[in-house]
Amino acid sequence: MPVTISAVETIQLRIPLDTWAPPPMFAGRPRTHVEALYVKVTCSDGTVGWGECFGSSGTAVIAAFDNWIRFLAVGKDPTDKGLVPTIERLLHGLGRAGIIMHALSGLDIALWDIRGKLEGASVSKLLGGAKRKRVETYASLLQYAGDVEHVKRNTARALERGYRHIKLHERTPEAVAAARSVTGPGIPIKVDTNCAWLPGEADKPVMGMKASDPYWVEEPIWPPEDFESAAKLRKATGVPIAMGENATSPSDFKKMIAAGATDYVQPSIVKIGGITQLFRIATESEKAGVTCVPHAFFFGPGYLATLHCIAAKERDAPLERLFADVAFVTYAKSVPDVNGGVDVPDRPGLGADPEEDLMAKFRV
Numbered sequence: 001m002p003v004t005i006s007a008v009e010t011i012q013l014r015i016p017l018d019t020w021a022p023p024p025m026f027a028g029r030p031r032t033h034v035e036a037l038y039v040k041v042t043c044s045d046g047t048v049g050w051g052e053c054f055g056s057s058g059t060a061v062i063a064a065f066d067n068w069i070r071f072l073a074v075g076k077d078p079t080d081k082g083l084v085p086t087i088e089r090l091l092h093g094l095g096r097a098g099i100i101m102h103a104l105s106g107l108d109i110a111l112w113d114i115r116g117k118l119e120g121a122s123v124s125k126l127l128g129g130a131k132r133k134r135v136e137t138y139a140s141l142l143q144y145a146g147d148v149e150h151v152k153r154n155t156a157r158a159l160e161r162g163y164r165h166i167k168l169h170e171r172t173p174e175a176v177a178a179a180r181s182v183t184g185p186g187i188p189i190k191v192d193t194n195c196a197w198l199p200g201e202a203d204k205p206v207m208g209m210k211a212s213d214p215y216w217v218e219e220p221i222w223p224p225e226d227f228e229s230a231a232k233l234r235k236a237t238g239v240p241i242a243m244g245e246n247a248t249s250p251s252d253f254k255k256m257i258a259a260g261a262t263d264y265v266q267p268s269i270v271k272i273g274g275i276t277q278l279f280r281i282a283t284e285s286e287k288a289g290v291t292c293v294p295h296a297f298f299f300g301p302g303y304l305a306t307l308h309c310i311a312a313k314e315r316d317a318p319l320e321r322l323f324a325d326v327a328f329v330t331y332a333k334s335v336p337d338v339n340g341g342v343d344v345p346d347r348p349g350l351g352a353d354p355e356e357d358l359m360a361k362f363r364v
């Protein structure tokens with residue numbers, strides 16, 4: 001009997017977060033929790049696959065499953081690589097980016113997990129084989145709103161915990177200099193500005209950061225799809241640029257590369273269409289000479305899926321690790337982050353399932 005999809009379940013989690021500082025704002029609210037949205041797909045033979053959608057989209061993503069996606073997926077062949085593209089096409093009138101794609105990203109990841117489990121192969125093997133067994137992680141600090149004491153203390157904390165790559169979410173040269181004063185030379189410091197400036201406003205602060213040798217400055221320009229302004233900034237300052245977590249479709253990556261806007265592309269697996277799209281973007285971007293360092297500000301199946309993509313893609317890249325004390329970290333035991341690095345699991349599928357018993361406490 002052919003295996004079919006028998007159930008598609010969404011699991012929303014709110015997990016308390018201690019950032020060792022006042023909580024940063026996100027989407028108009030203080031970020032006090034990790035907001036996560038997992039997808040559990042069960043098949044007729046009992047195989048279960050796990051996926052993850054952009055957690056901040058929360059109940060809007062659940063509505064996309066409840067109203068449309070579940071009905072289009074249940075009863076279908078989970079190994080059919082045409083299934084997600086078919087659903088995407090059927091729903092294209094609802095928007096080619098945003099909520100629907102955040103939802104389909106989770107479904108795509110779960111189907112790769114199922115394919116791996118049915119074939120007895122890891123996701124990285126399905127992607128052509130792991131080119132590396134261990135991937136370095138970078139500590140992605142939360143935003144401390146320019147408070148240099150928080151920046152210094154938490155940069156030191158990241159180094160103490162074994163990280164050798166740091167990312168700040170700050171917007172001032174002073175904050176970057178504060179982190180550099182703690183790390184000394186030789187530790188890459190990435191600076192994420194989350195679309196801080198209008199075109200023309202960014203040159204001065206970015207030039208100010210240059211003195212602290214940033215590894216890259218991330219998303220300096222609002223709106224993020226203004227690739228021409230980013231290209232101008234990149235040329236004028238000579239500071240490496242990174243972008244892509246807010247791309248509105250896979251084709252954006254071709255456009256940002258063609259415009260000369262960026263040195264690194266950062267597709268987000270939970271937003272852009274899952275493993276299928278992320279791996280395609282990585283392959284095409286790296287063929288064009290631009291390294292893919294995916295966005296991964298989450299801990300669930302999307303994190304493991306990103307790990308497999310990094311393991312299998314052409315160029316090595318560090319994996320983002322949200323740096324805070326979190327009440328429950330998925331895969332903390334099965335795929336641990338030790339001394340700033342993660343071993344790539346070679347077990348079937350994603351290589352680990354979320355700990356459902358521990359997760360239950362944080363379900364919304």
Ligand SMILES: [Mg+2]
Pocket residue numbers: 192194218219245295
């Ligand atoms: Mg970012």
